[in-house]
Amino acid sequence: MRRFGTALAAAILLAAGLTACGGDDDAGGTVTLRFSWWGNADRAALMQQSIDLFQAANPTIKVTPSFQEFEAYWQKMATETAGGNAPDVLQMDFAYLREYADRNVLLDLKKTDVNVGDLIPAFQGVGEVDGALYGVPTGGNTWCMFYNPALLKDAGVEEPKDGITWDQYHALLDTVSKKGKTYGGSNYRSVIYSFESWLLQQGGRLYTEDGTLGFTRDQLIAYWTVGKQYIDDGRFIPAEKVAQIEPASPIVKDLIATEFRWDNFFARYAGETDAELKIGPVPVITPGATGQYLKPAMLLSASARTDHPEESAKLISFLINDPQVGRIFGSNRGIPATNAQRKAAVLEGPAAAIAAYEEAIAPLLQQAPPAPPKGAGTVEAAFLRIADEISYGRSAVPDAVDAFFAEAEDALAG
Amino acid sequence: MTSGGKAAAKRLLWHAGAILLLVVVLYPVFWMISSSFKDSRSIIGDLDLLPAPPTTRNYATAAEGVGGISVWRLFGNSLLLAVVSVAGTVISSAPAAYAFARVRFRGRGALFALMISTLLLPFHVLIIPQYIVFQRLDLIDTYVPLLVGKFLAVEAFFVFLLVQFMRTLPHELDESATIDGAGHARIFWNIVLPLSRPALITTSIFTFIWTWNDFFGPLIYLSTPDTYPLPLALQLYIDQTEATDYGALIAMSMLALLPVLLFFLVFQRFLIEGVSTSGIKG
Amino acid sequence: MTRTRHGDAGAGLLFLTPWLLGMLLLTIGPMLASLYLSFTDYNLFDAPEWIGLENYRRMFDDPRYLQSVRVTGGYVALAVPLKMLAALGVALLLNQPRRGQGLYRSAFYAPSLIGASVSLSLVWKSIFSDGAIVDRGLGAIGLHTGGWVGRPQWSLPMLVLLAAWQFGGPMVIFLAGLKQIPAELYEAAAVDGAGPWRRFRAVTLPMLSPVIFFNLLLEIIGAFQVFTSAFVIATGVGGGGGPAGSTLVYTVYLYDKGFSDFRMGYASAMAWMLVLGVGLITALLFRTSRVWVHYAGEKP
Incomplete structure (x- = not known):
């Protein structure tokens, strides 16, 4: 019994020491945005590079990322949303857009300065529900x-x-x-x-x-x-x-x-x-x-409850418009949704094949439902x-x- | 045949039987180990047990960590959660079990029934109310929601397990202690706790493994990747639109298995030193 | 009987303090919340709307619900006895004084260390595919089943075997129980001239009965709530329920309703229906336990 007790005591001390680290406090004037997406480790690396760029360009905004695999992501999102604790900016699937938008948990991005002017024509207006803009496509697929x-x-x-x-x-x-x-x-x-x-x-x-x-x-x-x-x-x-x-x-x-x-x-x-x-x-x-x-492969939305709608819109705008971000992602989020990012993305191998295909069939495409x-x-x-x-x-x-x-x-x- | 020879033959037969049984039981484990040395693309649909040719690339990939989280960080997080959970569960469940098993008081039956009833409700419907509780307390994205319950004996499984063991301890033990003037605290600490060691070890082992493998709790309560334990990292090899690295996934699962195996190997020793060998007098 | 053993509420509550706190702070509230939600239409986002017993009524018209009850019933009936027998058998085997028992114990426990994960599901499917070991092994003894994966009639047995294969949990509990049986009892029985079978019947079984009862009860409760293995192995074709819904166990359907279909009210009602059903079984088991479970620490 004593040996076991000693082992336990040592373990608790060790644990207490480990928990002491961690914790993030905002310096004065800095806004922290929570940003969640689904995807694997590769996407996490690309996202992190893009977030670093964004933070460098916007020193007063700090982005804390969270990412899970698709299925897990939606369970977590449902729980967080039910608790009124959805992240400020979140990756959205076209199939779930109205599930969330109709229940008033997404922000109407038209009420912010979000920059969607450079979206390719096929994506203009996609993500709108009854005149409000609830999600901006990051890329498309067919x-x-x-x-x-x-x-x-x-x-x-x-x-x-x-x-x-x-x-x-x-x-x-x-x-x-x-x-x-x-x-x-x-x-x-x-x-x-x-x-x-x-x-x-x-x-x-x-x-x-x-x-x-x-x-x-x-x-x-x-x-x-x-x-x-x-x-x-x-x-x-x-x-x-x-x-x-x-x-x-x-x-x-x-x-x-x-x-x-x-x-x-x-x-x-x-x-x-x-x-x-x-x-x-x-x-x-x-x-x-x-x-x-052309369907949005994924969209970016903001939470209706965010305390920082403008900063959230800024992050979304950056992620869909910035050419460097376009280059970082290539086709990871689908073939990019804005002209600037399409131009900037260097697509090779399978990504190039997808892009070539989409270009070839472009004249045949219908307007997205x-x-x-x-x-x-x-x-x-x-x-x-x-x-x-x-x-x-x-x-x-x-x-x-x-x-x-x-x-x-x-x-x-x- | 001499009686010694007979015993030797019996021993041999026992080992042969046990090993044969083990081969069957461990076959899927062999399969998993050997898959971790296969080329990632050939893992699915391959019908051969052995990799041809074997590669260690999956382990190299796994060792790089996942999504910017280092392997050490992942193991550290998992270990922290598991060890603290073990401590909390043992500290809180043992006294509760003692109360249910060896103390007589009004309302014990009702409280016991209440405890058993908490086992019956599937946890999925508790997720959202519990999340809301911890969110109100501003404890989301910390380890507190994952650990606090362990210190409050929330896992009825372990309380019940310990109750069952404590109820089998001969009642003459604490009766004679009571006559000697010992109170419940002393009976619990000096008599019941030491004699319940097999059950306490069992509790520790299970808590460690269950916490180690727990996916849904960390998924719901943790958001910062640096706090992720291993099960949350394993899912990051999977993706719908990007190639899934099955090799690294299995290799990481194998690595994740080592600490639990080690924990079991170390603590299972305590299981043998049960009551029968410590020679208590009834 | 001495004073302290009767009506010792002070000591009882003192020892129960952590548990009572956990109950009050973490368990009772969410449990009652889910009970309340079971009488509402709750989609996770809007405020719940009271609809009385409607959720409970709908279950009986829901073919997938009834399917999940059937599947779960089959699973419990097969998985619990198989796993219990495997656990008890191996525990008895490992309770003998032999060299290397620590290693044997660990080796037999190894499958239970592996949580039901994607990796395990890949392995399990490989083993049960067309032309893989199970198919060939059964073929060698004249049973040509083909692969089990993706075949509705074989999907549930695959899941049952996975549960039985991870018998380490109850095995360890059985072992701990066996270790706790005083050696004196066996010695006394041997002196009386009892053979191995008599010793097993007269000493092992009654002394082990509290642990058998525990394992049986918890395995039944656990089997009714089986989730992760079914969820992980059955994803893909046909969604969460396996081929043609053949592994649509209760909690997988409950999860689907709550988190994929956003019908948390209905999911909560399903959960409480399960509490009712399993609660009844639990109560019955407790009632019968008075007859066959023997506690050395309590007067008969």
């Missing part, structure tokens, strides 16, 4: 196809070209699955953004102006029925094979030849495989109508989950569609 040219070649298929139709694409999947070494693709019909681009191609919308579902049951039944068919005939990789390599993507494990994703995932995928990947077109129904738009309504995050998750239940043969398509509508309408109503 829905697109990734493909593995070598695997297509193995199957004797040509690389997809601009204007490829859905029928041609599905034929390609069939050929790859039958003649190649891999599956043609993954079940893109379980992803709501694929469905959205399909709706947009036909002039439809995912959500209406008043925040309800912008499509019919029959449209979704048609969409998911084809998806189920392609799982059954082997065009799509089976769900369990995808699960086995989660969180990696089947395209970086050479299990599929094509996949649909936001183009900023390209940097990640290129870093996780030795194979050469390329960015390709979204197939169309009618030529030219790809249903693609308004920020998705409150509850959209839940709808997106339900879409994927219920579509998977079809893949697993756990529910018939019409039942699944009913279940989806029930959940989605409930989520959008609350």
Whole structure:
């Protein structure tokens, strides 16, 4: 007992000594901003460099950073916001913008001197809800196809070209699955953004102006029925094979030849495989109508409760406009959102490929739909989950569609 | 066969059986260790146990720290939290357990039931009210919210564990002590506490490991990266749009395992020196 | 019986002071708050709005809620006995006087040192994938299951095995309990001519019963609240619930509702429903414990 007691006592003393350090006091006149973002260690390093620049240019403002991985970030953000203790400046996701904005926890940046004049045209007005500006995009991304040219070649298929139709694409999947070494693709019909681009191609919308579902049951039944068919005939990789390599993507494990994703995932995928990947077109129904738009990869918002709205706006302006910051980040936050940062960013490797792709399709891009309504995050998750239940043969398509509508309408109503 | 030979054969059989069982139980641990020496890109989907060829690059990456936080800082933070938690839990849980196990007073049953009921509520719904309490007290982004509860025996698990052990101690012990004129303080300190050592060690080990691995508490209460313990750092290898370094992630997990393993190795010795060997007379 | 052992409220409360403070300052308030929230519509940001029993009523119409109850029931029924048996078996094995017991103990405990983390989930998936060790091992004895990962019927067993594999916690508690059994009792039994099985039945089991009771109760409570392993292993395809919702355990769904869907009122109601259900089981266990749990420190 005594030995144990001594060990404990020593440990407490040690701990007391360690806690003595720490604590940060503001010198007179200095404003401290809390700034939170999601991302990995790389982004943290880039952010820190940018914050250092900002602090050098604004000696009276001190920025204290906090960062977590995406999922953890949102749990922390929800807790802090519920406690009325949201950070002054925070990274925002397009899907959650209205979730937070509609509940009055974000600052209307129009009431500050935030500088958004240099945003590229496609981003002017994005982040506005009912005339108030709740988030400023830092960079953009576009829905697109990734493909593995070598695997297509193995199957004797040509690389997809601009204007490829859905029928041609599905034929390609069939050929790859039958003649190649891999599956043609993954079940893109379980992803709501694929469905959205399909709706947009036909002039439809995912959500209406008043925040309800912008499509019919029959449209979704048609969409998911084809998806189920392609799982059954082997065009799509089976769900369990995808699960086995989660969180990696089947395209970086050479299990599929094509996949649909936001183009900023390209940097990640290129870093996780030795194979050469390329960015390709979204197939169309009618030529030219790809249903693609430039979506904010992430936005910067300020808390409605911040004591320092002007300083927060200053930080946001700096992070989206400063050319040096643009150079530091490259494509880490998506292809930059302002002209100045686009010019300054030196993009190499996968980032250059993304930028080239976005430039090539720029004329085809539509205006981005308004920020998705409150509850959209839940709808997106339900879409994927219920579509998977079809893949697993756990529910018939019409039942699944009913279940989806029930959940989605409930989520959008609350 | 001589009785000595028989005993030797039995011993051999025991070791053979134990080792066979261990191979099965430790297989996933081997897998994890060997993964930490694999090329980061080949970890997922690889069906071979052994890395070909092995690389130490993952450890080199892990040793650089994460997001500007040095490895030493991360381990220091984790160690601080774990050690103080152990101290707090033992100091506060043992007296509480003594009261429940060996002192008779009105309302004991009700209080005990209240304590058990705190075990039943999932912690997720307590996060926000507790956050608000600590925020009102201006203690967010300090270690206080993570530690103060340990000094107030908030973990009913440990109180209950100690209660169960103290209730098994022969009652003749404190009865005779009482006749000798000892009060509760002396009975607790001189008799019950020493005899509860296996349970106290168990409490220490669990507290250390649980605190070491705790993710949600630090996530909610800590914002300054320099205060992050290891579990918060591990998630920083993961990203949606940038390549995830699975190798460094696993290597860091392995490094994070060493202190807990060491803690267990050291403290498990105290487990053996239980009542049966200290020879108390009932 | 002596004076001090009866009605000693002063000493009792004195020893309980830290615990009482913790209860009053940290536990009771948030518990009552969550109870209140369970009767409201609370989205984390706006003030909660009283809706009475509506949250509780809705659970019975919520297919995912009912799914989570089924999944959790299955998990508890499988994981608790498996883990308990593994823990008790190994503890008995390690309670014998052999060389190197410290190392053996540590080695058997090693899996439990590893928290349910992303790294562990990568390992677990690797082991249970198509053509990996489990698949091949079962194939060798004629059971062709294929990989378990991503297959709805095998996802829960995977989770159960993970829980059973981390049996170190109850094992250590069993060991500590075994160490506390006075050697004199075994000696006396041996003198009476009792064999190993009789000694186990007549000495070990009754003397260990408080610890068995503790482990059983806490493992049941813990299994009903299983979260991290299901959360970490099941992320990805199908979200937090695993393939086709096959590992949608209670608290994962509760977390989803509270923090992803911003329905903290509903999540709180779910939590209190769990308190009711598990509380009932706990009370029953305590009631039966009077029959089979033997405390040496208390008069029968």
